[in-house]
Amino acid sequence: MNNYPVVLTINCGSSSVKFSVLDAQTCDVLLSGICEEINTDKACLTVNDGEPVILARQDYEGALAAISNELEIRNLNNSVEFVGHRIAHGGSLFSQSVLITDEVIEQIRQVSPLAPLHNYANLHGVESARARFPGVPQVAVFDTSFHQTLKPEAYLYGLPYRYFEEHGVRRYGFHGTSHRYVSQQASELPGLESANSGLVIAHLGNGASVCAVQNGESVDTSMGMTPLEGLIMGTRCGDVDFGAMAWLARQTGQSLDDLEQVANKESGLLGLSGLSSDLRTLEKAWHEGNERAQLAIKTFVHRIARTIGAHAAALESFNGIIFTGGIGENSILIRRLVSERLRVFGIELDTERNNQPNRIGQRIISSDNSAIICAVIPTNEEKMIALDALQLGQSCRLAEYA
Numbered sequence: 001m002n003n004y005p006v007v008l009t010i011n012c013g014s015s016s017v018k019f020s021v022l023d024a025q026t027c028d029v030l031l032s033g034i035c036e037e038i039n040t041d042k043a044c045l046t047v048n049d050g051e052p053v054i055l056a057r058q059d060y061e062g063a064l065a066a067i068s069n070e071l072e073i074r075n076l077n078n079s080v081e082f083v084g085h086r087i088a089h090g091g092s093l094f095s096q097s098v099l100i101t102d103e104v105i106e107q108i109r110q111v112s113p114l115a116p117l118h119n120y121a122n123l124h125g126v127e128s129a130r131a132r133f134p135g136v137p138q139v140a141v142f143d144t145s146f147h148q149t150l151k152p153e154a155y156l157y158g159l160p161y162r163y164f165e166e167h168g169v170r171r172y173g174f175h176g177t178s179h180r181y182v183s184q185q186a187s188e189l190p191g192l193e194s195a196n197s198g199l200v201i202a203h204l205g206n207g208a209s210v211c212a213v214q215n216g217e218s219v220d221t222s223m224g225m226t227p228l229e230g231l232i233m234g235t236r237c238g239d240v241d242f243g244a245m246a247w248l249a250r251q252t253g254q255s256l257d258d259l260e261q262v263a264n265k266e267s268g269l270l271g272l273s274g275l276s277s278d279l280r281t282l283e284k285a286w287h288e289g290n291e292r293a294q295l296a297i298k299t300f301v302h303r304i305a306r307t308i309g310a311h312a313a314a315l316e317s318f319n320g321i322i323f324t325g326g327i328g329e330n331s332i333l334i335r336r337l338v339s340e341r342l343r344v345f346g347i348e349l350d351t352e353r354n355n356q357p358n359r360i361g362q363r364i365i366s367s368d369n370s371a372i373i374c375a376v377i378p379t380n381e382e383k384m385i386a387l388d389a390l391q392l393g394q395s396c397r398l399a400e401y402a
């Protein structure tokens with residue numbers, strides 16, 4: 001055991017790699033950072049909210065090498081007691097977090113085609129960390145685990161049942177680590193303390209999903225068998241009529257693989273605006289009067305509001321809407337526009353509360369007259385990953401010493 005043990009968490013998203021180093025005793029964050037705009041010439045690393053530094057190598061490998069260098073500079077490499085990894089898709093193989101072994105890596109690889117933007121990046125993180133921290137227990141924390149409580153009526157598609165039985169075609173849901181953290185934190189907010197509460201959580205980032213949480217359990221969510229279903233996202237289209245894609249394939253001669261690429265990487269805010277997948281760029285263009293940016297944002301908002309409304313129907317009681325993720329936490333405009341679309345539920349935001357900066361942390365943004373409480377809760381997937389890594393890593397260590 002180190003004198004000053006720490007847990008390293010690695011969260012490879014579709015456009016970013018976030019990392020944190022947490023005190024293993026207190027779970028306080030000692031160091032954190034983010035590599036953004038991965039795979040573009042703007043790829044950069046920001047540590048502890050400092051100045052971004054352009055990466056020498058822009059891909060995931062380059063990001064992980066730069067992160068490891070930051071630990072080395074601070075003499076933290078030898079203090080890493082456990083490593084926790086965010087893994088997007090666990091399929092039906094993993095219903096909870098697990099210690100990573102060669103067999104687990106192989107199993108994760110098997111389900112990776114179902115989350116191509118994420119799982120391969122996640123596996124890069126695992127392999128690089130295993131090479132750099134040999135002998136240190138590594139734990140996989142799956143986005144899909146929190147949604148294991150979905151009932152068949154929520155996870156089945158309206159396809160012939162044999163596809164579920166024979167090929168495992170079903171909805172899994174993602175962002176579970178974030179939805180789990182946010183739903184736990186929500187009980188600290190005035191009006192949402194009751195264990196008997198129904199929440200709709202909107203995790204709005206580059207990837208985006210809505211989750212209905214009743215009494216702490218996921219009962220419905222907008223992402224499906226893959227992270228493509230549901231909301232319009234940075235580069236992903238979300239729900240599309242399958243008939244439209246079949247028609248497009250026939251009209252344009254594009255293959256299934258071509259169209260999958262279009263749906264995952266060329267659609268969403270990027271595809272609609274023709275400008276960017278990054279909401280900050282689109283908000284700036286919105287204010288400058290760019291019509292395509294305005295159209296992209298309005299379409300994004302329409303889908304979010306519709307999906308929140310649909311998820312309310314999965315709850316026993318509708319007590320709160322929580323915004324989280326890079327957009328949910330920071331975009332005053334998106335929260336305002338979504339809430340305006342939800343007036344039919346008696347929802348009303350307080351402008352001053354909504355305008356508060358994210359640095360103040362979790363906060364209520366609805367007015368005192370609102371029928372439903374609206375709040376912002378900054379997500380902390382890293383803390384959840386660290387807690388799972390500590391719990392599993394310690395039991396592994398105890399088994400070693402027994």
Ligand SMILES: Nc1ncnc2c1ncn2[C@@H]1O[C@H](COP(=O)(O)OP(=O)(O)O)[C@@H](O)[C@H]1O
Binds near residue numbers: 013014016204278279
């Ligand atoms: N201050 C801000 N205002 C508006 N949007 C923001 C702000 N900060 C971040 N975002 C948006 O958040 C999104 C990234 O969210 P994030 O949750 O970090 O993504 P992911 O984890 O999926 O890579 C981007 O669209 C970015 O533009």
Ligand SMILES: CCC(=O)OP(=O)(O)O
Binds near residue numbers: 208
């Ligand atoms: C797998 C869910 C997802 O979209 O994750 P991201 O928001 O980190 O891209």
Ligand SMILES: [Mg+2]
Binds near residue numbers: 205
């Ligand atoms: Mg994310």
